Structures are given as structure tokens and as C-alpha cells.
Amino acid sequence: MLNEVQKHILAEIANLHKVPTGAYSIRANGETESMNSTANIQIVKKSDVPGIDIFIKDGTVNESVHIPVVLSESGIKEVVYNDFHIGDGCDVTIVAGCGISNCGDQDSAHDGMHRFFIGKNSRIKYVEKHYGEGDGKGKRIMNPGTEVNIGEGSSVEMEMVQIKGVDDTVRKTTAKLEKNAKLVVHERLMTHADQRADSDYVIELNGDGSSADVVSRSVAKDESVQVYRSRIVGSAVCSGHTECDAIIMDKARVVAIPELEANNVDAALIHEAAIGKIAGDQLIKLMTLGLTAAEAEEQIVNGFLR
Amino acid sequence: MLELKNLCFGVETEDSTKEIIKDISFVVPDDKFVVITGPNGGGKSTLARLIMGIEKPSSGQILYNGQDITHMDITERANIGISFALQQPVRFKGIHVVDLLRLAAKRNLTVGEACDYLSAVGLCARDYIDREVNASLSGGELKRIEIATVLARGTQLSVFDEPEAGIDLWSFQSLIKVFENMQKRNHGSILIISHQERILNIADEIILIADGQLRDQGSKDRILPELLKSTLPVTCNRILDGGAADA
Numbered sequence: 001m002l003n004e005v006q007k008h009i010l011a012e013i014a015n016l017h018k019v020p021t022g023a024y025s026i027r028a029n030g031e032t033e034s035m036n037s038t039a040n041i042q043i044v045k046k047s048d049v050p051g052i053d054i055f056i057k058d059g060t061v062n063e064s065v066h067i068p069v070v071l072s073e074s075g076i077k078e079v080v081y082n083d084f085h086i087g088d089g090c091d092v093t094i095v096a097g098c099g100i101s102n103c104g105d106q107d108s109a110h111d112g113m114h115r116f117f118i119g120k121n122s123r124i125k126y127v128e129k130h131y132g133e134g135d136g137k138g139k140r141i142m143n144p145g146t147e148v149n150i151g152e153g154s155s156v157e158m159e160m161v162q163i164k165g166v167d168d169t170v171r172k173t174t175a176k177l178e179k180n181a182k183l184v185v186h187e188r189l190m191t192h193a194d195q196r197a198d199s200d201y202v203i204e205l206n207g208d209g210s211s212a213d214v215v216s217r218s219v220a221k222d223e224s225v226q227v228y229r230s231r232i233v234g235s236a237v238c239s240g241h242t243e244c245d246a247i248i249m250d251k252a253r254v255v256a257i258p259e260l261e262a263n264n265v266d267a268a269l270i271h272e273a274a275i276g277k278i279a280g281d282q283l284i285k286l287m288t289l290g291l292t293a294a295e296a297e298e299q300i301v302n303g304f305l306r
Numbered sequence: 307m308l309e310l311k312n313l314c315f316g317v318e319t320e321d322s323t324k325e326i327i328k329d330i331s332f333v334v335p336d337d338k339f340v341v342i343t344g345p346n347g348g349g350k351s352t353l354a355r356l357i358m359g360i361e362k363p364s365s366g367q368i369l370y371n372g373q374d375i376t377h378m379d380i381t382e383r384a385n386i387g388i389s390f391a392l393q394q395p396v397r398f399k400g401i402h403v404v405d406l407l408r409l410a411a412k413r414n415l416t417v418g419e420a421c422d423y424l425s426a427v428g429l430c431a432r433d434y435i436d437r438e439v440n441a442s443l444s445g446g447e448l449k450r451i452e453i454a455t456v457l458a459r460g461t462q463l464s465v466f467d468e469p470e471a472g473i474d475l476w477s478f479q480s481l482i483k484v485f486e487n488m489q490k491r492n493h494g495s496i497l498i499i500s501h502q503e504r505i506l507n508i509a510d511e512i513i514l515i516a517d518g519q520l521r522d523q524g525s526k527d528r529i530l531p532e533l534l535k536s537t538l539p540v541t542c543n544r545i546l547d548g549g550a551a552d553a
Contacts, residue, residue: 282398284380288384288390288392305400
């Protein structure tokens with residue numbers, strides 16, 4: 001049974017208030033807490049390393065998989081390997097996410113390694129939320145690795161959110177796209193205090209007609225540091241766009257490094273990067289509506305990270 | 307009632323102080339429609355920003371309903387019933403039009419209520435309500451949304467800095483109606499900075515500002531005919547009846 005702290009974290013990362021319907025695997029403090037397969041989605045524990053294999057049958061539509069991870073004890077460090085094997089013609093939503101509540105003095109770390117092997121003409125929505133809380137001296141650390149292999153005609157939409165409480169994160173995402181495959185990534189990141197977040201994307205557009213759109217919006221507060229790297233390699237008739245848009249506050253540091261590589265004359269690749277503080281006019285406008293400067297700032301940041 | 311007493315404002319340059327507003331005093335009575343006009347660069351927008359508290363005067367006093375508000379900040383002035391529409395509206399990534407209207411109204415407006423404010427400024431409401439207030443909106447669209455936020459606030463005093471700028475000819479007539487309706491609905495005062503003859507034409511009173519000084523104040527019936535025949539640059543911007551609004 002999950003305790004109250006774990007239930008609270010589950011609500012934060014996966015909007016779950018009870019055991020989800022459909023296929024799921026809930027991992028708590030380094031152990032599988034509960035697991036459920038359905039007729040079309042089979043979840044199997046790995047025997048060699050910690051983690052699970054998720055098999056989604058051809059033609060599985062309108063189903064979802066939840067695989068949240070909760071760490072509520074101080075000092076747990078784990079690397080978990082989850083592989084998604086997705087067939088042809090599927091339309092599924094996958095909700096992952098990790099929450100750490102660390103009230104102790106030892107670091108807690110969860111490194112989730114996710115690999116996706118997606119067949120033809122499938123549509124996948126992947127949501128990953130990271131959240132940390134607790135007032136102990138121990139750090140809350142997450143280093144997710146995501147590898148996405150998108151088959152012909154398939155599309156993947158990824159929503160990656162890390163808004164609060166994760167002290168240290170190195171996020172690596174790689175994707176390989178075949179003919180007519182499509183990838184859309186929305187990343188939202190907020191760091192505060194002395195947190196550090198590294199986000200690193202490498203997208204390979206290998207098939208004709210493939211496209212990728214990687215958009216990161218972030219807010220860096222206090223003395224936090226963010227480093228965003230995004231590399232798109234176009235080796236076919238393809239289109240790629242990467243955008244990093246950051247609000248910098250206080251004494252924070254933000255580094256944006258976009259990189260494009262075209263190996264085909266018909267690869268259309270674009271990058272955009274903008275870093276700036278909240279505009280004075282934006283604060284003034286909201287203050288003329290009766291908000292205080294602090295309330296105005298909160299509205300601007302919340303809107304930006306929506 | 308808004309009262310300005312001997313208001314001065316200057317900006318420091320390298321070796322001197324440049325006076326932008328020079329000892330201006332006037333009163334905006336309750337329930338009146340007052341238009342401030344005058345040549346470009348004469349200090350009109352600065353005056354509006356001083357009234358809202360965006361700039362602080364170097365000397366003089368601003369009174370609102372008898373209360374000295376000279377040292378109040380923007381938020382305090384907004385909360386005692388002053389609204390302000392910026393000449394150049396601001397864009398916000400991620401904030402939707404309906405969010406801005408709800409912040410303005412200080413309550414959770416229904417979509418229907420929010421749409422009413424947008425329709426009042428000539429926008430096809432349902433197309434806009436969920437749009438982000440970002441670079442995808444044109445200058446004219448933003449301007450109308452800006453005016454809608456002031457409508458949603460429904461305060462006793464509303465200050466508009468050149469509301470006609472960026473508004474196309476087709477919307478101009480409905481803009482005039484917006485101001486007429488506002489005055490009826492709020493029983494409040496409207497203070498508009500404008501060059502437009504058609505806006506001057508619906509004023510109760512006109513204040514003429516040039517070179518940082520108050521040149522004249524009086525009823526529209528007295529001042530407007532004088533402005534139209536004068537050689538002051540203010541009339542350069544006026545439009546002929548039926549002509550296009552200037553930008």
C-alpha cells in the first residue's frame with residue numbers, strides 16, 4: 001500500500017489519485033509496488049536489470065500506460081531500464097514521471113532509462129513529469145535517458161515537465177526517425193535555488209518526409225544554472241525546428257547551444273534561441289490591472305511555462 | 307475626480323535636466339469625457355503615465371477623489387479605481403486572451419462574459435478567447451484586446467493613451483461607440499490622449515498640451531473649432547470626414 005506522502009507525489013507527477021485503470025506499473029522506493037497488464041498491453045519485469053518491458057500489440061488504440069516512480073525514503077539510488085515495444089497502427093498515451101520526497105540528509109537519485117521501439121503508423125503521446133520535495137539536506141537527483149526509435153509513418157508527441165524541487169538533472173534524449181515519421185517535443189523547465197539542469201537532445205532525421213519540432217521553455221531563478229543543447233541532424237528530405245526560450249531571473253545562468261547538421265540538400269533545419277528577463281512593460285501592464293509586482297511575475301512565469 | 311496640481315517631470319541628461327512636463331494643473335470632473343490633445347512630443351503620454359504611477363513626478367501633486375495619490379504605486383492606483391490602456395500593448399507568451407480579461411475583471415469571467423468584452427471592441431470573440439497574447443496577434447488586434455481589458459475592469463477613471471493608433475477604419479466607428487457606452491455604463495470619467503478629430507468631437511472637454519505646458523482647457527464647443535482652424539501641428543493628424551484613421 002502506498003503511504004500518504006507517496007500518494008501526494010503520485011498526484012503531482014501523474015495526476016493520479018487512485019490506482020489507474022488500464023495497464024500500469026507503480027514503482028516505490030526501489031521496488032515494484034503494483035503492476036497490471038491488459039489484453040493488449042503486457043508489462044513484464046526484467047530479469048537481468050531493474051525495470052520492465054512493455055509490449056503493446058499491433059492496433060492497440062485509445063489505451064494508456066502509467067509507469068510512475070515514487071521515492072519517499074532518503075538515500076535511495078537506482079537506475080531503472082524501461083523498454084517500450086510498440087506495434088503497428090497503435091494510438092496510446094504513456095504517462096511516466098518520477099517524484100522524490102527527500103526529508104533526510106542523504107541524496108536520493110532515480111535515473112530512468114526509457115527506450116521506445118515504435119512500429120509503423122502508430123501515434124504515441126508520452127508525458128513525463130519530474131517533481132521533488134522535502135526539506136532535508138539530501139539532494140533530489142534525476143538523470144533520465146530517453147531513446148526513441150520512430151518507425152515509418154509514426155508520430156510521437158513528448159511532453160517533458162520539471163517544474164519544482166529537482167536539485168540536479170541531466171536529461172538526455174535521442175531520437176531516430178524513419179520515413180514520414182514525426183516527433184514533437186515540448187519541454188518545460190523551472191529551476192530555483194542552486195539547482196542545475198542539463199538538457200541534451202540529439203535528433204536524427206533519417207527518412208524522407210520525417211520532421212521534428214523540439215521546443216523548450218524554461219525559467220531559471222535564484223542562482224540556478226540551465227544548459228540546453230539541441231542537435232538536429234537531417235540526412236534526408238526532412239524538416240527540423242528547435243527552439244529554446246528562457247526567462248532568466250535573479251543571479252541565474254542559462255546556456256543555450258543549438259546545433260544543426262544537414263547532410264542532404266533538401267533538409268530544412270531551423271533553430272531559434274532567446275534568453276531574457278521579464279520585460280518591464282509586462283509587469284507594468286499586469287500592475288495596471290491591480291496585481292502586485294510579485295503577483296504579476298508569477299502570472300508571467302506560469303503562463304510562460306503552461 | 308482627478309486633480310493635477312503644479313505637476314512637473316524631468317529627465318536627467320548628461321549635463322542638465324530636461325523638463326518634459328512643466329507645471330501642469332487641471333481637473334477631470336466626475337462623469338466627464340476629457341480628451342488631451344496636442345503635438346507629438348509635447349508630453350501627453352508622459353502625463354498619462356504620471357497619472358497611472360508608471361512615472362513619478364519631480365514635483366507637484368496628484369489627487370484622486372480628494373486623496374493624495376502622488377506617492378502611490380501602480381498597483382495601489384489600479385485598486386482605487388484607475389485603469390490604463392497602453393499606447394503600445396504588451397505581448398505575453400502563454401497567457402491567453404481570456405486569462406488577461408479574467409485578471410482585469412478580478413473574477414472568473416465565464417467565456418460568454420469574456421466574449422462580450424471582445425465583441426464590444428469589434429473582435430469576433432470566439433476566435434480570440436483562447437489565443438495567446440503573443441506575436442501571432444497583429445498590432446490592431448492587441449490594441450483592441452488592450453481596450454477590452456479596461457472595459458472588463460469597469461473602474462471609475464479610465465485613461466487611454468492614443469487608443470486609435472493601429473485601429474483600422476472599419477473598427478474606428480465602433481471604437482467611438484465603445485467610449486460612449488463606457489461612459490453610460492460606468493458613470494465614470496474617461497481621459498483619452500488622442501489626435502483624432504472624431505474622438506475630440508465626442509469629448510465634453512478638451513485639454514491642449516504643447517511643449518510640456520497646458521495651453522488651453524475648456525468645452526469641446528469652444529476649443530475644437532479653434533484647433534481646426536489653428537496652425538498648430540495637432541490638426542495635421544486629423545482626418546477628413548469619412549477618411550481613414552491615422553496610425
